Amino acid sequence: MPELPEVEVIRRGLAPGLLGRRILRLVIGEKRLRRESSPEKFQEWLPGRVILDLERRGKYLLFRLEGGVTLLLHLGMTGRLLLGPGPSPPRPHVHLVLELEGGLDLAFQDVRRFGQALVFPPGAEPDPLAQVGREPFSREVTPEWLAQEARARSRTIKNFLMDGRVLAGIGNIYASEILFAARLHPGMPAGRLSPADWGRVLKETRRILNAAIAKGGTTVSDYLNSRGETGLFQLELSVYGREGEPCRRCGRAVARISQGGRSTFFCPRCQKKK
Numbered sequence: 001m002p003e004l005p006e007v008e009v010i011r012r013g014l015a016p017g018l019l020g021r022r023i024l025r026l027v028i029g030e031k032r033l034r035r036e037s038s039p040e041k042f043q044e045w046l047p048g049r050v051i052l053d054l055e056r057r058g059k060y061l062l063f064r065l066e067g068g069v070t071l072l073l074h075l076g077m078t079g080r081l082l083l084g085p086g087p088s089p090p091r092p093h094v095h096l097v098l099e100l101e102g103g104l105d106l107a108f109q110d111v112r113r114f115g116q117a118l119v120f121p122p123g124a125e126p127d128p129l130a131q132v133g134r135e136p137f138s139r140e141v142t143p144e145w146l147a148q149e150a151r152a153r154s155r156t157i158k159n160f161l162m163d164g165r166v167l168a169g170i171g172n173i174y175a176s177e178i179l180f181a182a183r184l185h186p187g188m189p190a191g192r193l194s195p196a197d198w199g200r201v202l203k204e205t206r207r208i209l210n211a212a213i214a215k216g217g218t219t220v221s222d223y224l225n226s227r228g229e230t231g232l233f234q235l236e237l238s239v240y241g242r243e244g245e246p247c248r249r250c251g252r253a254v255a256r257i258s259q260g261g262r263s264t265f266f267c268p269r270c271q272k273k274k
């Protein structure tokens with residue numbers, strides 16, 4: 001599942017090809033996504049408008065169009081954005097194709113259909129964004145703020161990091177990696193972390209997300225970048241997916257536990273419960 005770095009990499013990859021380009025026509029697939037505007041709404045608001053900006057909030061991509069219209073996309077579990085010369089070849093599971101000026105097509109493909117494609121008329125700020133927490137790189141995110149948020153919620157540090165209503169865009173892979181780097185046991189109650197712990201969590205969160213963005217996002221899951229390439233830039237993961245393999249720091253076997261129905265990977269020696 002794409003996390004913040006993957007979505008950011010897609011945004012950076014697509015923006016040069018999309019900005020300033022006009023949407024001419026749409027092709028709308030027959031099957032519906034988990035959340036998707038009606039074909040009539042797409043046809044009313046998208047064709048004829050220039051793409052002015054491409055933003056990211058959490059794991060959402062926001063296409064800011066002429067006249068204050070916003071197209072919001074979420075890649076869900078298996079969503080892909082493929083930008084290439086039109087007409088784009090027939091592919092299964094394509095839900096929306098934007099035919100653009102200059103002979104380019106942007107296709108949104110989503111096999112499992114957990115993605116979202118919603119259009120918002122002028123003046124309507126997309127309501128899914130109301131549920132999106134602060135951006136990890138925002139100045140408003142400080143160790144003190146994290147500690148305060150954690151005290152208000154009773155949960156483990158792993159589940160706290162993955163709560164997109166607090167910090168946007170951190171999923172299962174990066175939560176495991178951040179806690180390994182910060183040397184914190186994933187089962188620790190978030191409310192018990194010290195100020196120094198929060199300082200390390202924030203520093204490692206930013207370092208790891210930046211490293212992943214710089215390397216083009218990981219390719220652990222069923223994910224393609226904006227040019228449809230896969231297998232690029234594999235980030236070296238320290239613990240995620242490495243159960244039984246030696247810890248890169250101390251050599252002890254990496255362990256796996258289940259938290260909130262998701263696998264967490266950690267080193268039992270480097271990440272002791274306090």
Ligand SMILES: [Zn+2]
Pocket residue numbers: 247248249250251252267268269270271
């Ligand atoms: Zn270790």
